[in-house]
Amino acid sequence: MSEINNDIVLEIKDVYKSFDHLDVLQGISLNVNRGEVVAVIGPSGGGKSTLLRCATTLERVDSGRIMIGGDVLCEDKDGRAVYCDKKREKEIRSKFGLVFQNFNLFPHFSVRRNITEALIHVHNKSRAEAETICLELLDKMDLREKADSYPCNLSGGQQQRVSIARALATNPEIIFFDEPTSALDPELTKGVLTVIKELALEKMTMVIVTHEMSFARDVADRIVFMDGGVIVEEGPAYDLITNPKQERTKAFLAGY
Amino acid sequence: MENIVSTLIQLGQGFKFTFGIFGFTLIFSIPLGLLVSKGRMSKIFVVSLFFRVYISILRGTPLMLQLLLVYFGPYYLFGVNLGSIQVGPFNYRFLATIIAFSLNYAAYFAEIFRGGIQSMPKGQYEAATVLGFSKMQTYFKIIMPQVVKRVLPSVSNEIITLVKDTSLAQVLSVAEMFTAASAAASRQVSVVPFIVAGAFYYGMNLIIEALLNGVEKSMSYYS
Numbered sequence: 001m002s003e004i005n006n007d008i009v010l011e012i013k014d015v016y017k018s019f020d021h022l023d024v025l026q027g028i029s030l031n032v033n034r035g036e037v038v039a040v041i042g043p044s045g046g047g048k049s050t051l052l053r054c055a056t057t058l059e060r061v062d063s064g065r066i067m068i069g070g071d072v073l074c075e076d077k078d079g080r081a082v083y084c085d086k087k088r089e090k091e092i093r094s095k096f097g098l099v100f101q102n103f104n105l106f107p108h109f110s111v112r113r114n115i116t117e118a119l120i121h122v123h124n125k126s127r128a129e130a131e132t133i134c135l136e137l138l139d140k141m142d143l144r145e146k147a148d149s150y151p152c153n154l155s156g157g158q159q160q161r162v163s164i165a166r167a168l169a170t171n172p173e174i175i176f177f178d179e180p181t182s183a184l185d186p187e188l189t190k191g192v193l194t195v196i197k198e199l200a201l202e203k204m205t206m207v208i209v210t211h212e213m214s215f216a217r218d219v220a221d222r223i224v225f226m227d228g229g230v231i232v233e234e235g236p237a238y239d240l241i242t243n244p245k246q247e248r249t250k251a252f253l254a255g256y
Numbered sequence: 257m258e259n260i261v262s263t264l265i266q267l268g269q270g271f272k273f274t275f276g277i278f279g280f281t282l283i284f285s286i287p288l289g290l291l292v293s294k295g296r297m298s299k300i301f302v303v304s305l306f307f308r309v310y311i312s313i314l315r316g317t318p319l320m321l322q323l324l325l326v327y328f329g330p331y332y333l334f335g336v337n338l339g340s341i342q343v344g345p346f347n348y349r350f351l352a353t354i355i356a357f358s359l360n361y362a363a364y365f366a367e368i369f370r371g372g373i374q375s376m377p378k379g380q381y382e383a384a385t386v387l388g389f390s391k392m393q394t395y396f397k398i399i400m401p402q403v404v405k406r407v408l409p410s411v412s413n414e415i416i417t418l419v420k421d422t423s424l425a426q427v428l429s430v431a432e433m434f435t436a437a438s439a440a441a442s443r444q445v446s447v448v449p450f451i452v453a454g455a456f457y458y459g460m461n462l463i464i465e466a467l468l469n470g471v472e473k474s475m476s477y478y479s
Contacts, residue, residue, distance in 0.1 A: 058382055090388055098386045104379035107478045108401050117397070122388035150478045166387070 008067075009034050009174045009205045010055065014076065015064030017047075017054055024050045025061070026229035032174065035203035039210055039220035039237065043252060046227040048209045052178050055207070056098045057089060069095035069173040094123065097167030097175040101182050103159045105151040105166070111138070112147045115166050123170055130169075137165040141195060157188030161195055168199075175199070177208040193219075213256045217241040225249045263440050263449045267456060270436030275460075277353055277422045277432060282415065284358035289365025296370055307366070314363035320424050322360055327352040327428050353425045357418075364414055372407035373399070405475045412468045419461050433457075 010032040017025040024047045032038050040048045053059040055066060057073065061081045066073040071092045074081040083089065105114050115137060116130035125133070138144045141161040151159050160180055167175055177196065181189040193215050199206065200219050210216055216223055220237040225246070233246045244250045295307035314322070327349065330336040341348045376399055384394040423434035437453035 056386055058385065093386055093388045096386075098383075100379060100383065102377075102379055104377075104383035106380065106383070106398055108405070118387040118389065121393060121397070152479045170387070 007033050009036075009069055010207065011065070011067040012051070012055060013065040015051075015054060015066065015081075016062045017050060017059065018062060024229050025054065028064075028226075028229075028231060030224060030231065030234075032205060032207060034173075034205055036222065037200045037204075037206045037208065037220045039208045039216035039223045040226060041210065041213065041216055041223060041252075042226035042232075047229045048226050049178055051226070052098075052176050052207065052209055056096060056176055057093060058098075068092050071095065094170055095173045097170065097172040099160070099164050099167050099175065099177045099180050101179040103151070103156075103163045103183070105159055105163055107151050110148050110150055111143070111154070111162050114151070114162060115169050118166075119169055133169055134165075137168055140198075141165050142191075155188055156184045157191045160184065160192045164192070164195055164199075174205040174207065177206065177210070179209050179211065181210070181212060213241060213253065225252065227252070259444055259446070260448065260452075263444070263452055266436045266440050267433050267449065267452055270431055270433035271456060273350070273425070273430055273432035274419075274422045274434075274456075276350070277357060277425055277430070278419055278460075280354045281357040281361055281418060281422075284354065285361035285365055288358060288362035290369055292362050292366035293369040293373065296366055297373070311363045311366055314360050315367075319356070319360050319421060320427050323353060323356040323424060323427055326356040326359075349428045349430050353428055353430050357421070357425075361414065361418060365411070368407050368410045368414070369403070371410070372403040375406060376402060408468070408472055408475070412465075412472075415464060415468065416461050419464065420457055423457075 008031050010030070012028055012030045015025055015028045016023070028047070028051055030038070030051075040051065042048050050059060054061045055068070060083065061074060063076055063079050063081050064074070065076050065081075069092070071088060072084060073089065073092050074083045076082075084092070106117070109117060112131075112134055115134040116127070119125045119130040119133060120127060135144060135147065138147055141164065143158060143161055143165070146154060146158060146162075151162065154162065160183075164175075164180075180196065181192050184192065189212070193212065196206070196208065196215075197219050208216070208220065217237050222234060223237045223240040224234040225232050225240065225244070225248075227248050233240065233244060233249045235245075240249070241253065244253055292307055292310065295303055296311060298304045298307070330338050338348050338352075341351065343351060346354075380398055380402070381394060384398045389398065422432055425432045426435045426438065429435065433453055433456055437449045440449035441447065
């Protein structure tokens with residue numbers, strides 16, 4: 001085992017990923033400290049979502065190292081990524097939560113069951129424990145009265161807040177958001193962004209891929225600008241938005 | 257009047273076989289169809305090719321021909337005489353019927369299931385994966401319940417067709433309802449037995465329709 005810094009929740013080091021012959025990630029390195037909120041911005045096709053998908057085990061990187069919550073997901077060996085065994089990978093999955101752009105709630109489960117199912121059947125919590133956690137989170141999301149509704153009867157904003165509750169339920173060390181408001185009507189984004197802001201105040205470690213620049217500026221500690229599969233520029237959120245150094249960053253931000 | 261009563265009794269006797277073919281075919285063809293659909297979707301080329309050919313042939317040739325082949329094939333092709341086989345109350349005619357029907361319907365069900373499984377959004381698998389569900393849990397808790405809802409209308413179609421297809425067992429002289437109706441019709445020189453048989457088939461399908469509608473309704477709490 002290499003040195004583990006307890007304050008680093010996510011370590012991505014020199015990660016490469018290509019699909020067929022398309023190089024999507026070309027040497028990405030990114031550390032996220034505990035309690036830190038990092039926003040990832042950049043044009044479509046720049047590799048933001050792929051980076052998130054690699055960090056959340058949904059895609060395999062070609063080379064590089066990824067560590068989450070002190071566990072090594074993959075390690076670089078002679079230019080190839082070597083992944084940990086399935087058991088370890090499953091443990092790692094319990095250390096992070098992922099909020100999808102399209103929510104991906106389970107439509108045949110009630111809100112309550114969407115949140116409690118993994119607690120009961122993956123984390124071996126009792127039904128009572130799971131219920132308590134669920135209702136607490138729904139209170140926080142201002143959705144307690146929707147506990148027995150089905151996702152199809154909720155607005156997009158409500159669905160996304162349920163999916164945030166689902167991601168929080170297992171008490172992860174870090175939460176990834178993949179464009180959490182991109183599928184929402186503008187008037188519905190506010191509630192979701194408010195919830196994420198509250199999480200930031202509670203010092204939840206988060207990585208947020210987003211197109212909401214003012215939100216990124218106000219909520220993130222640090223912003224990473226990605227384009228063409230590399231990190232072009234990164235820095236304190238306010239500085240990067242108001243005073244970008246790189247030409248590509250300037251050109252991108254000028255569009256907002 | 258006497259004719260009608262005796263017709264009803266004869267058709268009632270035949271109905272037992274009709275219902276037997278129907279029930280056993282469903283019991284065997286649905287799980288078999290699930291396996292065939294899995295095989296058809298296999299990433300291993302030979303496996304998927306095998307099931308592709310299986311489906312193509314079973315769907316592409318008459319069920320009546322398949323019935324004859326299952327019944328006579330063992331003897332004419334391999335010289336094996338299965339005619340004396342008896343499993344419980346069932347003779348080889350009946351068994352051959354069930355085998356042919358099950359193999360045939362499995363091919364149709366397999367394609368319906370494949371359509372249902374492949375129509376599931378990738379996001380459902382991904383959400384289940386990151387939440388830590390195992391492959392089995394994902395399949396049985398997340399995917400299959402939704403697939404059942406998606407395929408139900410098509411499966412209903414097949415089930416209703418199956419009721420009518422049972423009459424094909426006539427070619428193996430299985431004493432099902434249509435065979436009984438044909439015999440009664442020629443004995444009485446009357447078309448009435450056929451009309452009665454038609455009423456039986458239709459009545460059975462009415463009940464099945466009602467049941468399937470009930471099942472569909474029980475799953476309509478989400479969309």
